[in-house]
Amino acid sequence: MGFYDQSVMTAAGEEISMKEFEGKVVLVVNTATGCGFTPHYKDLEAMYEKYHDRGFEIIDVPCNQFAGQTPGTDDEIHEFCQLKYNTQFPQMKKSDVNGETAIPLFKYLKEQKGFAGFGKGPAALAMSAMLKKIDKDYKNNPEIKWNFTKFIVDRSGNVVARFEPTEKMDQVDKFVEGLL
DSSP, rough: OOGGOEEEEBBOOEEGGGGGGGTTTEEEEEOOOOTTTTHHHHHHHHHHHHHHGEEEEEEEEOTTTTTTTOOSHHHHHHHHHHHHOOOSSSSBOOOOOOSSTHHHHHHHHHHHHHHOOOOOSSSHHHHHHHHHHHHHTTTGSSOOOOOTEEEEOOOOOOOEEEETTTTHHHHHHHHHHHHH
16 A cells, blocks of 8 residues: 555545645645644745646645644634634544544654654754654654644655755755655
């Protein structure tokens, strides 16, 4: 089973096959509306506007598994994103990305690209300190660590990168641009 064999539910309850994105560069991200990383929406929308015509797509999967930072309904989340960040990329149904209830798309992505660290800097140190309290073995499992973890899929359907929320968005942008 590959990326194009996966599917995800839209907020309207329709199933979308990843096959619809064949030949495109896709960024899949778990998001939250009340997180310190929520401003990533601004950068994601800028990337979408800049690269969409060149074959770039974003799959936004809201998730409430991290400190309850996405408490609203799918409609409330969508309204927040459009009003605050003018998002135009498709937003999926709020879903779990970890544990037994994780949607298959995220199970697949984590199998392809495990956790490789938070990088350097104050945000990385803060995330490491916080996660040590939650899961002492967090470094050794592929689980999503927090909101706004991004997976990049190339035009051939290969999961080629995983960016933790502590990565600077300009690094994500440069990586995506290199694939286009």
